[in-house]
Structures are given as C-alpha cells and as structure tokens.
Amino acid sequence: MDVLVLCSEPLISLSLVRCYPIGVFNMKDGGFMDEKIIAIPFTDPMYNGYRSINQLPSHIFDEMQHFFTVYKQLENKPTSVSEVYGENEAVSIVEKSIQNYKRQFGR
Numbered sequence: 001m002d003v004l005v006l007c008s009e010p011l012i013s014l015s016l017v018r019c020y021p022i023g024v025f026n027m028k029d030g031g032f033m034d035e036k037i038i039a040i041p042f043t044d045p046m047y048n049g050y051r052s053i054n055q056l057p058s059h060i061f062d063e064m065q066h067f068f069t070v071y072k073q074l075e076n077k078p079t080s081v082s083e084v085y086g087e088n089e090a091v092s093i094v095e096k097s098i099q100n101y102k103r104q105f106g107r
Contacts, residue, residue: 008046021090023053026083
C-alpha cells in the first residue's frame with residue numbers, strides 16, 4: 001500500500017507517523033491499477049484541519065495529480081491518474097490492505 005503523507009515538516013523514510021486518510025488516487029502504473037492513499041498526520045498544524053481530499057486547495061491537489069502522472073517518466077513507465085475518491089474509499093482500501101497482510105503473514 002502506497003501512502004502520500006501531506007505535512008509541513010520533513011519526514012524520515014520508513015518512520016511511523018500517525019495519520020488519517022482523506023482520499024485516494026486510483027491510477028494506472030505501468031499498465032496495472034495502483035492506489036495511492038492520501039493521508040494527513042493528526043498533529044500537523046498546517047494540514048490537520050482537512051478531512052477530505054475535496055477540501056484541499058486546488059494547487060495542492062493539482063501538484064499531487066501532476067506528480068503521480070510524471071513520477072516514473074525517467075524509467076519510461078507510463079502512469080496516469082484515472083479517478084480520485086474520498087476518505088470513505090481510502091479507509092476501505094486501508095482496511096482491505098490490513099486484512100490481506102493478516103492473511104498473508106498471520107498477524
């Protein structure tokens with residue numbers, strides 16, 4: 001599961017950050033469907049007022065959409081954002097991912 005965390009401070013890779021999902025980008029990545037959860041840390045003062053991806057300022061939304069459209073161009077792997085869904089769909093995807101993890105790893 002891929003999660004883009006919107007926050008005002010830099011994060012260290014592989015660190016744990018308590019977040020809540022506000023939406024999801026449904027996209028094609030190399031010809032396969034791939035979901036990108038958009039989340040916000042509970043304690044981030046700049047972003048923690050947003051509860052839905054639809055509440056984000058349009059330039060932030062456009063930057064994310066652009067990033068996911070071009071981030072693999074140097075690898076010659078085509079990507080495209082096909083749909084954007086809200087927080088309910090994002091929560092459902094997270095829950096399914098947790099169930100899949102438990103099934104596969106028995107935890």
